[in-house]
Amino acid sequence: MLLDPKRLIDRSIADLTQLSCLLAAEVRSEPLLHSPEQRACEEAIATIGNLIPRLKVARNVPLVAPQANYCPSCED
Numbered sequence: 001m002l003l004d005p006k007r008l009i010d011r012s013i014a015d016l017t018q019l020s021c022l023l024a025a026e027v028r029s030e031p032l033l034h035s036p037e038q039r040a041c042e043e044a045i046a047t048i049g050n051l052i053p054r055l056k057v058a059r060n061v062p063l064v065a066p067q068a069n070y071c072p073s074c075e076d
Contacts, residue, residue, distance in 0.1 A: 009059040013052055020048040
């Protein structure tokens with residue numbers, strides 16, 4: 001099944017935006033806790049915040065379809 005790269009990127013942006021909102025709500029619900037889990041949530045929010053603008057730029061890059069005999073997991 002072939003996926004349209006732009007649709008896949010759009011879906012990824014939507015999913016990451018939703019995940020970021022959920023993580024932010026989790027962090028806000030426990031503002032005084034400084035657990036490793038909360039730190040991980042904060043780092044994930046920051047990473048998502050950096051990734052989304054890059055995905056938006058990448059969405060506009062024209063992609064070349066791979067050759068029919070090309071195997072991304074093969075070394076030849």
